[in-house]
Amino acid sequence: MTLRLYNTMTRQVEPFTTxxxxxxxxxxxxxxxxxxxxxxxxxxxxxxxxxxxxxxxxGYEVFHVMNLTDVDDKTIKGALATGAQLRDHVQPFIDAxxxxxxxxxxxxxxxxxxxxDFIAPMIALVEDLLGxxxxxxxxxxxxxxxxxRFPAYGRLSRLDTRELKAGAGGRVSTDEYAKEDxxxxxxxxxxxxDDERVGAAWDAPFGRGRPGWHLECSAMALDxxxxxxxxxxxxxxxxxxxxxxxxxxxxxAQSCAHTGEPDFARVWMHGEFLTMAGTKMSKRxxxxxxxxxxxxxxxxxxxxxxxxxxxxxxxxxxxxxxxxASAREGTRRLGExxxxxxxxxxxTTGAFDPLALxxxxxxxxxxxxxxxxxxxLAALFEAARAGNRALDAGDGPTAAFRSAWTRATTVLQxxxxxGRFAVAVEAAGESTWTEQSPDDPTAQFAWANWWAAQxxxxxxxxxxxxxxxxxxxxxxxxxxxxxxxxxxAMVQRK
RNA sequence: GGCGCCGUAGCCAAGUGGUAAGGCAGAGGUCUGCAAAACCUCCAUCACCGGUUCGACUCCGGUCGGCGCCUCCA
Numbered sequence: 001m002t003l004r005l006y007n008t009m010t011r012q013v014e015p016f017t018t019x020x021x022x023x024x025x026x027x028x029x030x031x032x033x034x035x036x037x038x039x040x041x042x043x044x045x046x047x048x049x050x051x052x053x054x055x056x057x058x059g060y061e062v063f064h065v066m067n068l069t070d071v072d073d074k075t076i077k078g079a080l081a082t083g084a085q086l087r088d089h090v091q092p093f094i095d096a097x098x099x100x101x102x103x104x105x106x107x108x109x110x111x112x113x114x115x116x117d118f119i120a121p122m123i124a125l126v127e128d129l130l131g132x133x134x135x136x137x138x139x140x141x142x143x144x145x146x147x148x149r150f151p152a153y154g155r156l157s158r159l160d161t162r163e164l165k166a167g168a169g170g171r172v173s174t175d176e177y178a179k180e181d182x183x184x185x186x187x188x189x190x191x192x193x194d195d196e197r198v199g200a201a202w203d204a205p206f207g208r209g210r211p212g213w214h215l216e217c218s219a220m221a222l223d224x225x226x227x228x229x230x231x232x233x234x235x236x237x238x239x240x241x242x243x244x245x246x247x248x249x250x251x252x253a254q255s256c257a258h259t260g261e262p263d264f265a266r267v268w269m270h271g272e273f274l275t276m277a278g279t280k281m282s283k284r285x286x287x288x289x290x291x292x293x294x295x296x297x298x299x300x301x302x303x304x305x306x307x308x309x310x311x312x313x314x315x316x317x318x319x320x321x322x323x324x325a326s327a328r329e330g331t332r333r334l335g336e337x338x339x340x341x342x343x344x345x346x347x348t349t350g351a352f353d354p355l356a357l358x359x360x361x362x363x364x365x366x367x368x369x370x371x372x373x374x375x376x377l378a379a380l381f382e383a384a385r386a387g388n389r390a391l392d393a394g395d396g397p398t399a400a401f402r403s404a405w406t407r408a409t410t411v412l413q414x415x416x417x418x419g420r421f422a423v424a425v426e427a428a429g430e431s432t433w434t435e436q437s438p439d440d441p442t443a444q445f446a447w448a449n450w451w452a453a454q455x456x457x458x459x460x461x462x463x464x465x466x467x468x469x470x471x472x473x474x475x476x477x478x479x480x481x482x483x484x485x486x487x488x489a490m491v492q493r494k
Numbered sequence: 495g496g497c498g499c500c501g502u503a504g505c506c507a508a509g510u511g512g513u514a515a516g517g518c519a520g521a522g523g524u525c526u527g528c529a530a531a532a533c534c535u536c537c538a539u540c541a542c543c544g545g546u547u548c549g550a551c552u553c554c555g556g557u558c559g560g561c562g563c564c565u566c567c568a
Contacts, residue, residue: 029568037568044568073566157563158497213566240568241499247567271568272499278560282567310507310517316500316561323506326518333517336531366508374508378516388532422531464527471529482530491531 003058003368005236006314008244008268009156013370016267018235023061025225026052027265029217029239029247030066030112033093034074036290039304039319040274040281042104044240046305047271047313047371049106051238053411054367065224066109068094071116071200072213079198086198087116100291104301105413111224115216116200122211122219123204125258126187130206134257138178141190141207148181150253156268157245185250186212214250218264222255237265241272271313278318289319302335303328306414309373330381331416337384338409339421340391347396355390356401359383363408373412380408422482422489428453437477445492448479452490455481459488 003016018024028048031037037045045066055062069075070090079089094114115122126143129135134149147153191201191208200210211219222232232255239248248268255264273280276287294304307327311317359379366375383405387397397405409415426449433450455470471481480491 031568032566041568047568159564242563242567245563246565273562273568275561280562280567284567306517307506312508314499315507318506320506322518326506329519330517333532340532372508374517375515378508381516385533389534392533459527462527468528480530482532483526483528484531485525489531 003054004370005267005269006370008270009263014267018060019231019233019266020229022059023063023229024055024235025229025231026055026062026064026236026238027217027221027225027234028064028066028109028237029243030068031097032069032072032074033090033097034072034078035093035283036096036292037100038281038283038288038290039294040276040288041240042100042291042304043274043308043317044238044271045101045106046104046308048238049413050309050313050371050373050411051236051269052107053413054371057407057411058368063225063228064107064109065111065113065221067217067220068097068112068114069213069216070094070114071210076195076198076200079200080194084198086200089198096292100295103295104291104304110228113216113220113224115211115220118216118220118223119202119211121223122188122215123202125215125219125222125254127205128258129187129254132257135187136180137206138180140178142178142186142209143188143206144179144184145187145250145253145257146180147183147185147253150257152256152262153253154249156249156252159245159249185214185246187215187254188212214247214254217247217251218255218258221264222259232259233261233263234265236267236269238269238271241270244268244270272316275316275318281319299324300328300331300416302331302414302416305412306331306377309377309412309414312374313371330377331414334380334384334409334414335416335421337388338405338415339418339423341387341397341402341405343424344391345396346402347398349398350395351390351393352387352395352398352401355383355386356398356404358386359401359408360404363404367411376408376412377414380405380412380414383408422491425449425452425456425481425488425490428457435473444477448474448477448490448492452479452481452488456488459483 004013005016006013026048028045031041052062052064071086075086075090079086082089126135129145130137130143135143135145137143153159188204188206188209189212191210195201195210201208202210221234221237225231225234237248252264256262275281276289279285279287281287281289303324304327307319307324308317310327362379362382363376366372366379369375387401428450429446431450433447437447438444451470451474455467455474458466458470474481474490478493480493482489482491
C-alpha cells in the first residue's frame with residue numbers, strides 16, 4: 001500500500017515518490033499579508049497541513065516551507081494609506097496569521113520566508129535569466145520574462161489548449177506597453193515614487209525596483225530547499241487552484257529556465273475553493289469569513305477541520321452554518337468516545353484487537369488514496385461506534401487500538417479541545433459550596449463536582465425532586481450530568 | 495468566446511462497470527426514577543434524455559442547472 005497523489009501537471013493520481021529516500025521537500029504558497037486571511041485561504045492551508053501530517057505519519061521527514069508575500073501592490077497600497085513603512089505595516093498581519101493558524105492547529109512550517117528578506121537571491125535569479133537571454137529589460141526599466149523563449153511554457157495550465165478571452169488584448173495597462181509580448185510577465189518592477197515612500201524599492205544591477213510576485217517563490221524555494229537538501233527541484237509544491245495560472249506557471253518558467261531542470265516540482269497539488277452562498281470567497285465579493293470571526297464565535301478548530309475533512313480537497317465546498325454545526329456535532333461524538341476510551345482500563349486482548357486492524361487499514365487506505373479524508377473519517381466514525389459497543393460490553397481498549405486511534409485523530413485533528421467531556425463524579429470533599437458558582441475555572445470544576453455529588457446522594461436516597469433541582473442548577477452553569485451504569489459523570493457544555 | 499469542474503437521501507458528502515461509505519437531522523427501540531450519553535433498527539437507486547454493455551450511478555453523446563479559471567486572488 002503506497003501513497004498516491006493527484007498531480008496537476010499530469011492530471012492524474014500517481015504513486016508518490018521522493019527525490020531522496022524518506023524525505024520530502026514541501027513548498028506551499030502562503031498568504032499575502034495585506035489583511036487577515038479568510039477561511040477560504042485557510043482551507044488550502046488546512047489541506048496542506050493534512051498532507052504534511054499524513055506524510056509524517058507515513059514515516060517521511062518533511063521540510064515544509066511556507067512563504068509570506070509581504071511586498072506587492074496591496075501591501076504597498078496599505079502602507080501608503082497608513083503612512084507606515086512596508087515592513088512595519090505588514091507585521092501585524094503576519095502576527096495575526098500565526099495566531100490564526102495556531103488556533104486552527106496548523107503545524108509550524110520549518111520556514112516562513114518573507115519576500116523582503118530574500119531580495120538578494122531574487123536579484124541573482126533575475127541576473128541569471130538576463131544573462132541567459134530569457135529575460136529582458138523593458139522600456140519602463142522593469143525586467144520581464146520572455147515566455148516565447150521558454151518553449152515549455154504553459155504545461156501546467158495546459159495553455160496550449162486555451163485561447164485568450166476575446167477582447168482581452170484591449171485591456172493593456174501602462175507597464176504592458178513595455179513588453180515584447182503581452183503574455184510576458186514581470187520579474188522585477190521598476191521603482192515608482194510610491195514604492196520608495198514605503199521602503200519597497202531595492203537596488204539591483206538592472207535597476208532599482210521591487211520583485212514581481214512570482215519571483216519570490218522560485219528564489220526562496222530554491223534557496224531554502226537547496227540549502228537544506230541540496231536540491232533544486234521540489235518534491236511537492238502546493239497551493240490553491242487559482243494559483244495554477246499564472247502564478248505556478250510562471251514559477252516553473254523562471255525556475256526551470258534558471259536551473260535547467262525539466263521540473264520545478266515533481267508533484268503539483270492544488271486545493272479547491274471554499275465558497276460561501278455558492279460563490280468563491282473573496283475580498284472582492286465581500287463574502288468573507290475570517291478565522292478570527294470563527295474564534296470570536298467560539299467555533300472550535302476541530303469543527304472547522306471536520307467540516308473541511310468531510311469534503312475531498314479537490315472538491316468545492318460551500319461553507320454554511322448548518323454544515324459547520326453538523327461537523328461540530330460529529331466532533332462531539334468522536335470526542336465523547338475518545339474521553340470515554342481514555343478513562344477506560346486498558347486490556348491486552350478482546351474486541352478492540354480486530355478493531356485496531358480495521359481502523360488502521362481503512363484509514364491508511366483512504367489517506368493513501370490522494371488524501372481521501374471523507375473515507376478516512378468514515379473509518380474513524382465506524383471505529384468509534386464499534387468501540388462504544390465494545391466498551392458497553394465491558395471490553396477495554398488495547399494499546400494497538402489506542403495507537404491507531406491516536407494516529408488517525410492526530411492527522412485529521414478532529415477531536416475537540418479536552419476538558420469538555422464526561423468526567424466521573426467523585427465523592428464530595430470536606431468543603432461545602434454555595435449555589436454561587438466561582439469564577440476560577442479550577443474552582444468551578446470542584447464546585448460542579450461537589451454539587452453533582454450532592455445530587456447523586458439525593459438520587460440514591462430517591463429524592464428525585466432535589467436531584468432534579470440540582471441538575472437544573474448545574475445546567476444553568478453549563479454542566480450536564482449523566483447517570484450511567486458505571487456511575488455518574490458530568491460534562492461541561494459551551 | 496476558450497479551458498475545466500460539479501449535479502448522489504431533508505442537509506453535508508464518499509464511491510464506482512455488477513444493484514449505493516460516513517456524518518448531521520428525523521422516526522422507533524434498549525438503558526434510565528426522569529433526562530442525557532451510548533447502542534440497535536429504519537430512512538436514496540445516484541439532474542434529465544438517448545447510446546454502448548449480459549449489466550451503468552459509474553463509459554460515450556446530448557439537454558438542463560450550478561460553479562471555477564482565462565485578470566490581483568488560497
